[in-house]
Amino acid sequence: MRSRVPLGKLIGTDRSGAPRTPSETLMLAAGIVALLLLVGIGSTVLAATLSQFLVGGPPPSRLLIVALLLNIALILMGWQLHLARREAAEVAEAAEQRARALAAPDPLATLLDRAALASEGAALIERAARRRGTVAMLVLDLDDFKAINDMHGQPAGDAVLRCAAIRILETMPPGTRIARTGGDAFACVLPIDHRQPGQIGHLAERLLARLSQPVDVGGVRCEISTSIGIARSGADCPSIKALMRAADIALYTAKRSGRDRFVWFDRSMERELHSRNDLEEALRTAIPQGQILPFFEQQIDLVTGDLDGFEVLARWQHPARGLLEPESFLPLAEDTGLVGELTLTLMRQAFEAARDWDPSLCLSINLSRCQLRDAWLAQKILKLLTETGFPAHRLQVEVTEGALFDNLPLAQSTIGSLKNQGVRVALDNFGTGYSSLAHLRALPLDRIKIDASLIESMAHNADATAIVNAITHLGESLNLSVAAQGIPDAAVEVRLRGLGCAKGQGPRYGTALSNAGVRRMLAERRQLVSRPSPDRPTVGPRDVTNQRRAG
Numbered sequence: 359m360r361s362r363v364p365l366g367k368l369i370g371t372d373r374s375g376a377p378r379t380p381s382e383t384l385m386l387a388a389g390i391v392a393l394l395l396l397v398g399i400g401s402t403v404l405a406a407t408l409s410q411f412l413v414g415g416p417p418p419s420r421l422l423i424v425a426l427l428l429n430i431a432l433i434l435m436g437w438q439l440h441l442a443r444r445e446a447a448e449v450a451e452a453a454e455q456r457a458r459a460l461a462a463p464d465p466l467a468t469l470l471d472r473a474a475l476a477s478e479g480a481a482l483i484e485r486a487a488r489r490r491g492t493v494a495m496l497v498l499d500l501d502d503f504k505a506i507n508d509m510h511g512q513p514a515g516d517a518v519l520r521c522a523a524i525r526i527l528e529t530m531p532p533g534t535r536i537a538r539t540g541g542d543a544f545a546c547v548l549p550i551d552h553r554q555p556g557q558i559g560h561l562a563e564r565l566l567a568r569l570s571q572p573v574d575v576g577g578v579r580c581e582i583s584t585s586i587g588i589a590r591s592g593a594d595c596p597s598i599k600a601l602m603r604a605a606d607i608a609l610y611t612a613k614r615s616g617r618d619r620f621v622w623f624d625r626s627m628e629r630e631l632h633s634r635n636d637l638e639e640a641l642r643t644a645i646p647q648g649q650i651l652p653f654f655e656q657q658i659d660l661v662t663g664d665l666d667g668f669e670v671l672a673r674w675q676h677p678a679r680g681l682l683e684p685e686s687f688l689p690l691a692e693d694t695g696l697v698g699e700l701t702l703t704l705m706r707q708a709f710e711a712a713r714d715w716d717p718s719l720c721l722s723i724n725l726s727r728c729q730l731r732d733a734w735l736a737q738k739i740l741k742l743l744t745e746t747g748f749p750a751h752r753l754q755v756e757v758t759e760g761a762l763f764d765n766l767p768l769a770q771s772t773i774g775s776l777k778n779q780g781v782r783v784a785l786d787n788f789g790t791g792y793s794s795l796a797h798l799r800a801l802p803l804d805r806i807k808i809d810a811s812l813i814e815s816m817a818h819n820a821d822a823t824a825i826v827n828a829i830t831h832l833g834e835s836l837n838l839s840v841a842a843q844g845i846p847d848a849a850v851e852v853r854l855r856g857l858g859c860a861k862g863q864g865p866r867y868g869t870a871l872s873n874a875g876v877r878r879m880l881a882e883r884r885q886l887v888s889r890p891s892p893d894r895p896t897v898g899p900r901d902v903t904n905q906r907r908a909g
Contacts, residue, residue: 389440392433399426465523466538472545475537479547480598482535483591486549492591494558496546497605498526498565501583501617503542508731509765514575518582525568530561545605550590562586562620570618585612586620594625607631614693638694640676641687645700649675652708653870657722657841657863660855665883667720669756669863670708671870672700697726702738709748711873716885722754724786727761733768736775743779750780756807758786770801777802784841789829798836806833810844810864817850830858 403426406418470478482493500522507515519542526536526544534548551557569584587609595601608623610631615621644650654668674682691697705723712721729735743750755776762769762785773783784805785798789812798806808829815822826842833840842854845864854862871879880886 389433389436392429392436396426396429396433399429465520465527469523469544470535470537472537472539475535475539475545475547476598476602478535479601482547482549483598483601486591491552492550493547493601494550494591495589495601495605496558496562496565496620497539497587497602497609498544498546498569499540499585499609499613500542500569501585501613503582505731505765506580506582508768510575510578510580514578514580517575518573518580521573522569522582522584525571526565529564529568545602547601558588558590559620562588566618566620583618585609585617587612587623588620589623594623604628614689634690637687638690638696641674641690641694641696641700644674644676645696645703648703648707649677650700650703651675651872652704652711653872654708654876655863655870656867657720657861658867660842660851660859660862665719665885666861667722667752667754668712668876669722669724670704672704673870673872692726692728695728698729698732701726701729702742705739705742706746707873709742709746709753711876712752713746713748714887715880716887717749717752719880719885720752720754720782721748722756722784724756725761727758730757730761730769730772731765733771736772739776739781740779743781750776751782754782754784754805756784756786759788759790762801766800773802787843789825798832798838803838805839805841805861807841807843808859813842813844813850813854813864814846816853817846823853826854826859827857834858 399422403418403422406415406422409415410417479493479495486493500518503515503518506518522542522544523538526546530536530546531548534546537545539545565586566584569582573580573582587605587607589595589601589604589608591601595604604623607627608621611627612619612621651673653671653673655671657666657669658664659666672684672688674684674687676682688697688700691700701723708721708723712719725735732738739753739755740750742748743753757769757773777783782804783802784807785801785803786807787809788806790809806829808826812822812826816826830840832838839860840858841861841863842859843863845851845854845862845866847866851862851866877886
């Protein structure tokens with residue numbers, strides 16, 4: 359038998375048994391009275407109306423009708439007031455929670471986890487849908503956070519994460535559900551105020567600005583940036599699961615678009631992601647199956663006009679799409695971490711192909727930003743040289759300015775190890791980055807390569823010519839050889855030679871050649887030598903000269 363609860367106790371306490379405030383008790387009592395009056399007056403009016411239509415009785419009293427309408431208006435106003443008070447209480451509670459989080463020794467511990475975010479986010483979506491509203495999800499990821507851990511240690515990384523959490527808590531409005539969803543990833547869910555069309559965009563801009571401010575950790579200045587993906591609930595994202603997935607896809611697009619920005623989700627991103635996933639799966643198969651092939655671009659000595667060597671470029675012999683240029687797959691290899699395996703596979707093929715070339719010919723191979731974060735990179739390259747028998751002094755590795763200065767101490771260690779074994783190092787795409795003279799002097803470089811965009815602009819841009827001239831003089835003062843990329847024609851070649859540029863490559867000397875094409879060209883020039891047998895040492899330049907004289 360169910361126990362009966364006295365009406366006074368029911369009105370005076372809430373569901374948890376906690377006493378209500380006087381104003382809450384008064385509102386609840388007024389609501390109950392209004393409902394009772396609605397039932398009483400409504401039934402009387404309804405009975406009189408039915409009697410009028412069915413048996414021709416007198417119409418309901420106008421006074422009763424007015425009383426009924428006023429009663430309905432009173433109930434609606436009371437309900438709106440109740441909703442407003444409940445929303446205000448939720449905002450106050452959220453503000454109190456945020457204050458506690460900011461005051462906590464570890465703000466990260468006060469954030470929701472992914473499961474709690476999904477639960478509370480689903481409740482927000484359901485509540486917004488009842489009001490014909492929507493919610494937004496912002497997914498944040500700190501760019502290159504791993505580099506902070508690698509360079510400054512895990513304690514510095516933890517301090518950066520705590521600082522990021524505080525800045526997010528301070529920036530987002532009360533009522534926002536904030537979670538830490540991964541090592542350096544955060545997510546925020548909040549209702550969209552449709553009276554402020556730009557609300558979410560302005561919040562994202564403020565987050566980017568706050569999170570881009572440097573963090574001082576024990577005197578060490580840590581630079582960070584953030585990428586943000588944003589999605590809105592609605593027909594495309596009816597559930598919290600769909601909303602989280604959409605925001606993750608938008609985040610991925612923000613990362614690919616250059617990072618340090620926010621991107622709204624749209625359906626085209628999902629189609630692009632499916633296509634990219636298919637390409638990634640094919641690339642993972644292509645590398646071990648030998649579908650990534652080396653092509654060779656000629657590098658010319660501008661003083662003598664002789665062939666100096668080749669730069670190794672990647673091509674994908676796709677079984678269905680034919681020969682693919684590197685622009686269609688190398689960015690994907692970078693993003694997925696496959697570029698290291700791809701480059702080493704390319705190196706092995708190139709070393710084996712070039713072993714019987716004239717020993718005066720060298721190979722240049724680009725190293726990616728991702729590879730230079732590998733502390734074992736130098737050992738991997740030297741192991742390949744040993745296994746293939748390719749001389750270290752005939753190899754030149756090329757690195758970009760941005761890749762070098764991501765982690766200068768590690769770059770110095772890697773380059774130093776390679777230089778100690780005879781490998782040469784070139785700074786690629788020089789003139790478009792942010793090198794300083796101190797950086798150039800700190801690195802044991804052999805050559806700087808002027809970016810193709812500057813060389814191509816020389817024919818019609820005096821400023822480009824002045825910059826190229828300054829770079830050649832800088833190289834001369836630092837005792838560095840200077841090479842030009844992207845030489846378009848003979849006229850630019852002559853100008854470069856006059857400026858003191860030593861080496862060059864580009865369309866002026868033809869397109870990149872396959873291994874078979876290079877062998878035909880070298881055979882015609884009599885620049886192929888017999889391959890050394892496995893039990894004989896690699897032939898040196900002096901031995902080749904003696905063989906030619908003997909021939």
